Amino acid sequence: MSDISFDGRVAVVTGAGGGLGRTYALELARRGAAVVVNDLGGSVKGEGGDHTAAQKVVDEIKAAGGDAAPNFDSVSTPEGGAAIVQTAIDTFGKVDIVVNNAGFLRDKSFLKLTWDDLDAVLDVHLKAAFYVSQPAFANMKENGYGRFVFTASNATFGNFGQTNYSAAKMGLVGLSNTIAVEGARAGILSNVIMPVAKTRMTEELLGEFANYLAPELVTPMVTYLCSEACTTTHGAYSAAGGRYAAVKWTLGEGWFAGSGNTPTAEEIQAHLDEINDMSGAIVPQSTTDEIMALAAKFQPAS
Ligand SMILES: NC(=O)c1ccc[n+]([C@@H]2O[C@H](COP(=O)([O-])OP(=O)(O)OC[C@H]3O[C@@H](n4cnc5c(N)ncnc54)[C@H](O)[C@@H]3O)[C@@H](O)[C@H]2O)c1
Known part of the structure; x- marks a missing residue:
């Protein structure tokens, strides 16, 4: 089995300033991809903004001899999505890979959910994936090659306090499945990752069990799905603590x-x-x- 290389490939990873996205960006770059490290910064509830997160990851990649460019736009607007993809095209000439990963939580039990909490979560997870992926799809189609990874969650199985989040994440499954259908003839594959990992988003929720769930244990599955070697499309994969499993509709x-x-x-x-x-x-x-x-x-x- 030959090594999986990303030489000559250009990747966009959203929300790559920390947590899971950072590990994907570092690994793709280590294997030769030029990576746009997008991150608005901000809190786990999506408040504030801080450019240092994305810049630090870019610095880390460059220090290791890789190639990367930062982008600080929000994925939550059509202009932001277009600007993120444009950063890849302007800096590296194209986009081959998009990992839609950025996001935050606004957990509330259903009766306490406000429309602001609903809109913010649909915007950053579901609509953002449209805003980033549509301009990327156009470029991939011209080039006859593309890889999408959309980030869903085991919240799609149902989780107390996460009506907004689980609905957004399930929406991404439909989006990925249809992109897989529409992209097939253009060499574009699309899959869903359902991670469980210790990050700032989850460490309180997962308690001590979080110590078995390093984000780096999710990265190999995402790396494979982003690669030329990938033969699967229209799939969804749970990756957690070293266990990798298909989730089927x-x-x-x-x-x-x-x-x-x-x-x-x-x-x-x-x-x-x-x-x-x-x-x-x-x-x-x-x-x-x-x-x-x-x-x-x-x-x-x-
Ligand atoms: N950690 C888990 O166990 C787990 C489980 C299921 C799903 N997920 C999903 O994985 C993804 C990554 O989560 P994480 O655990 O690494 O959390 P995290 O908070 O560490 O990372 C999310 C990143 O997204 C960035 N971000 C937030 N809003 C943004 C915006 N509008 N534009 C650009 N960037 C923005 C944040 O600044 C942050 O760096 C999320 O989509 C999350 O819903 C995580």
Whole structure:
């Protein structure tokens, strides 16, 4: 197995001034990528701003003999997203890789959630990924090559106090899956990472267990997904504490009421076990896969 190299590749890592993003930027640069280190700075709740975080990581990369440029724009606006990608094009001539990683939390139980908390979290996680990825996709399409990694979370399984965050993160799964479909012909692969790691965002929440969850244990999976060697697209991967696992959006075989039959609610109740049964489930790679599976139910049995 040959070494995975990023020589000649240009990467954008958002929110790379600290935490997980910093480890991705350092590793991509160590393996030869020119890296745009984006970070607005600011607190774990997204308040304030401080250029030193991104600049320090750039300095660290350069001190190790790598190539990097800082960017201090916010991912949360269309102008910010465009400026981040433009930094890569102006400085290094193109963009091959985007790791959408920046973000912060505004946790509140559902009834206490304010619309400000909702907007801020949707903006920095979900809408930001559109703002950064659309201009990057345009450049990748011209070059016939691209790698996207979107950062979701195990909050997508449901987590108390994180309605805004879990909805934003689940939205990223849909975004990545559709970019995978639209990018396939242009050599653009798109995947989702679901990290668990000790960073300022999580160390209080995770308690002592955090000590087993170094951010560097997430980095190899992200590095692989960013690489030319990557053969997977439309995927989602949990990476935590040295365990790497696929997370699948699956469709069960289900129960078919029969062509032309409209079942009653009581029949749904009666067939709930079959409806919930996941043996024989498929992992649709696009809408077409579900429609094909559905259409097959309407074929007369041979
Ligand atoms: N740490 C975990 O266990 C965990 C779990 C699930 C998901 N995540 C996700 O991983 C990503 C990285 O989180 P982390 O744990 O490294 O946290 P972190 O707070 O250390 O890093 C997030 C970075 O994003 C930057 N940032 C915030 N708002 C920004 C903006 N508008 N524009 C540009 N940069 C901005 C911050 O300054 C910070 O450096 C986030 O998307 C987070 O939701 C982390």
